[in-house]
Amino acid sequence: MQISILLVTLLGMAFVAAAFVFVVLNSGPRDEDYGGIAKRGYFIRRWWMIGLCAAGVVVSAWSLVPFPLQASSVESPRIIQAIGRQWSWELASSSVEAGEPVRFRVTSLDVNHGFAIYGPDDQIIAQTQAMPGYYNDLDVTFERAGKYRVLCLEYCGLAHHTMVAEIDVKERR
Ligand SMILES: [Cu+2]
Incomplete structure (x- = not known):
């Protein structure tokens, strides 16, 4: 299009x-x-x-002409599996570099969860759904180093609020 x-x-x-x-x-x-x-x-x-x-x-x-399409990034992204379940996140890796294109491949083992990444200042920077039976890709390039958090954005049961994971974004070497 x-x-x-x-x-x-x-x-x-x-x-x-x-x-x-x-x-x-x-x-x-x-x-x-x-x-x-x-x-x-x-x-x-x-x-x-x-x-x-x-x-x-x-x-x-x-x-x-050389405009970047939204669907792709110039550098091929590093793929990180992200699995949600009641009530935790399992990230294949929780350490990335600033400026490195990352593609989170997000899914769920049970019910729908909301996969949301918050920056060091607690601002949301990206989110997608974690759905059983589906993989949703979320492309993120972390601009700044720091501690980022993954929170669940969809109420998924009693301990929904405990679904927190950390992503450590390091300064690019
Ligand atoms: Cu959840």
Whole structure:
């Protein structure tokens, strides 16, 4: 979907640029007597316009095309299994590096849980559902080092509030 929107946009831009170039190429001095200097001026102006249009197309295409898709990150993420159960979290690893792309593969062994990651300042930074029979991927890149916590966001029984796990985010080496 993103790609087709991009293509339509680029096509539209190319059309406008082509129309512009067409007008510039087909415009010229009116039937009057122009000396060599005026002709040279028109010549320079025409190629200046064409150059500007071409530069505009290149610059705008340049900033659009290598845009990162939301669905993927440049570095392939480190995958960490995260399993929820009444009433604890089991993380395959609880130690990551800041700046390292991580993909939590989240599931549950019993009922639905809410897998939510809180930062050192207790702000939520990412969350997904932990569901029995499903794996939900949650892509996170921890920006800052510190102690992060995983809490359950969905009431899942008596000891729901004890579902806490820690993630230790270390400074990148
Ligand atoms: Cu829970």
